[in-house]
Amino acid sequence: MILDSFHLSGKTAIVTGASTGLGEGMAEALAQAGADIVGVARSSCDGARKKVEAAGRKFLEINADLVSLEPIERIVEGTKKEFGKIDILVNNAGIIRREDAINFTEKDWDDVLNVNLKTLFFLSQRVAKEFVAQGNGGKIVNIASMLSYQGGIRVPSYTSAKSGVMGLTRLLANEWAKYGINVNGIAPGYMATNNTKALREDAQRNAEILGRIPAGRWGTPEDLGGAVVFLCSRAADYVQGYTLAVDGGWLAR
């Protein structure tokens, strides 16, 4: 039956950036659909652990700084040691730095590109090798942004990285579809998390943004639950290289 194809029972999902915000919300949704979760972040993932365990699933926390590639092997081996296999990777960890392009520093460029794009690629590559060796395909979901489609202002490294994420999602889908690996993206709209705290605290920017969202509200981590479960499930087996906007209508304006 159709709803069975959305179930993730028996699956193991790695979610990067699971310590808060959208990653914590997606970890909870995947667990409610039946997956055990490996949460990756620099700080504690206790919030995600509680939600995953409340859904009756297992949770493994791996503390790692994804600004470098060093933790990748540890994440993959730790997951295999605990759960024996990997079925799903959600590349969600991301940072943003705000400054006028004219004054933007090399560090703010490198840090954002490293976490949001370089590690996303090499972690995907390492997990895809595992998927190929396991022989059952797999699902990769990359978290993109409205700035995969638009330029934005004062966020040059973020726009570059997120535009890259959407292009890379297409490329990886093209190359890896033959292994039964689905690579897709989710482009969240303006969501109420730490990432957008500065915008929401600026009364003028907050009003401008809200006024442009057809749904008339900021998104929440729960708003991504349906999209991530779908893209990680058998129901999406023929969906490849697509970035699904979950944006309250922002891109439709």
Ligand code: NAP
């Ligand atoms: P958030 O609340 O700032 O959370 C970011 C997550 O990424 C945290 O779990 C953080 O964990 C992790 N992270 C950041 N740097 C890391 C590093 N060096 N190593 C390991 N983990 C790291 O942001 P969010 O809004 O939930 O964003 C999640 C994703 O959605 C990001 O890719 C973001 O760009 C994207 N996004 C957000 C919005 C929005 O409106 N909020 C819109 C579009 C796209 P630690 O700090 O504990 O390491």
